[in-house]
Amino acid sequence: MLNRLKWIMLAAFFSCVMLISGCAEKKQLEKLGLSTAVGYDLEKENHIRGTVVIHKFDPLAKNLTEIITVEANTSKTLRQKQNLETDQKLVSGQLRCVIYSKELAKKGIVQLVDALNRDPTIGNTVYLTVTDGKASTIMNMDKENQKIDLGTYLYNLIKQNVESEQLLLPTLFEFNHRYNDHGKDPVLPILRIKNGNVILSGVALFQDDRTVAELKGDNIFYLKILSDKFKSGTHEMGFDRSRFKKLIMNQEGNAFRTVYKKLFLNIDNIRSNTKIKLVDKKNLRFKVAIKLQSRLLEATEPLDLANPANIEYIEKVVGKEMEKEIKKLLIFFQKNKVDPIGIGNEYIAHNRGKMLTKKEWRDKYKDVKFDVHVQNTIVKTGVID
């Protein structure tokens, strides 16, 4: 009796599993359009224009990607409207990259990011970017010549640059983290079209969810040093030649040409360690101590590096220059009321009692003073002296 009951239950259980599993929603790959990149533009007030790049799996299709642009008020309506314009069901599980136009980013993007967070099918590692012009222009660019779809291209572009440590990680997770932290602000890369190709042209600094300033070139290097430990990244610095008079070798025989007016040094940072410490709680004085280990990659004029004293001299000059630049950068952040480095977090961590709100920290941030110390060590000079 007991045995029979057992068998009946087993049979019932297995038939349940088999029958009910058919009730789940089917998703056949051929019938899906995977959106790999999404772009948002501000059309007019209350209206956004959404563009989506769709990757198809149809072997008969000539173009593997399809681009659809529609207008709506929310991002999910955009998706619905986009669905009306394609023969495949749009799904966003493979979303790689989201582009916001600068116009939109200046007004605030949190409601669009919130839609990404709320959707469980969207991963945490989606890259968020800002573009100089319109998102739709980037996405409509040069459809025929593309071998891979734009989403994957952008993904590789950003990933490659993050891995070579030129860029802060711009994932959805990182954005959320910085946006939700009381003492930290988001940073996203800026995309631009150059010669028919999408390139990274800089970094947008956010105050909460609004872009307020941009960083270009050298300053990204410093931002990266200040933000986290990082392992590689080259940096070029120009100096007046007079400061290096002693070091420049007199090369007999070689005609001494001066291509540049200044002497340029290129330094490759191997390892850096940044410590931001609150030294004076009352006067809001922070000590920013940076230890760099770097490698001299290139000098536009022959320098005598065999002498240790000379290397020490270079170390000092480079360190001083960096201090100056970093200080300038920190004041630039302060002026724009953005805190991409997380100085606020450091302050909150040392402040007992009630936690500061974002606004309270912003008020305090104005009065913060910095002492910047850079300790630069040139550990290698390449294969030659």
Added chain:
Amino acid sequence: MKVNLHPKESLLFNAFQLIFIIHSVQVGVGVVGLPKIVFLETKHDAWIVVFFAGVLTSVILWFMIVMLRQYDSADFYGIHVDVFGKWLGNFLSFGYIIYLIACFFVIFMNYTEIVQVWIFPKLPTWQLAFILILLAVYAVHGGIRVIVGVSFLSVIGTLWIILVLFVPLRYADFTHIYPIMNVDIKHMLKGIQRTSLSIMGFELIMFVYPFVKEKHRALLYVQIGNLFTTFTYTLVTFISIVFFAEDGLSKVIWPVISMLKIVRLPNLERFEFIAVSFWMLVILPNLCLYLWASSKGFSRIIKRTQKMGIWIIAIVAFGASFFVKARYQMNMVTDLVAKAGFYAAFCYPVVLSIIVYLKKWLARRKKSHVKSA
């Protein structure tokens, strides 16, 4: 009803298996939301509070075992009758059975909700609930030893998820945990109370105790099981705090699953799908043990077969699943059970064990008086 329960030798299990029972019944559907719930009360010191809650649990477990040792081989229902008499004792037991059924209900409903939100948004609640209940009924039909086996497999089979939790640490910001101990006593106690949904389950030791073979070693293994849970919970809460930003952690509903979203394997984009599926293995022993304990009570009080109890409870729970429709209702029910759990699992056993101890002490004194007189 007899106070002491003397199961057949073949139904007993070894004391060391209590490690798996206690750990697997504690870790369940509560832990995926634990960091957020405690964080709301105690902010970034949540991990310390969770640790203290674990310590408190181990004290309560000591109380329980001391109480159980006063008897030869009694379970909770027997003790009730012994202490309060037939009517009041059975009435209290009946209340406790309702609490156990409510736990059973909340576990499978919460898991169904997680599956609906993360994997199958269109899945009707009753389908998954049906399968889960059937699975639990099937296991409980096999008796206590099968359930012990289920909890053993559950612990061994899901141990590796702890290792995966170290991946989010790469993205951690350790400034979040400072300043340490910035919480006042009031919030800390509130925080400990909020851990109840995740930590409760250990009270089932009072039901399985008669089935333990080496009863004198039960305390040790129960404590090891709880220690392991405490360690896991503290770790999970700590990682959540350094991983999420302040406002971020209070927004997400299931921080542990959201955290696993960051894990990405080369051939598997979304790890949380695996985690959610594996979570069924985590909650299965919970379902089995709660169903077993409540149906045991049914058979002890009403003196019918336990199998009848199993089916009645299963049908009642399945029927109840149709009444909960929206997220906020589920939240309400879960909160209610969590609160009930705090009193039923944390407070009541301590009170009961003090009563039992006093009663036994008085009885002993009376005896010696009689002897000396």
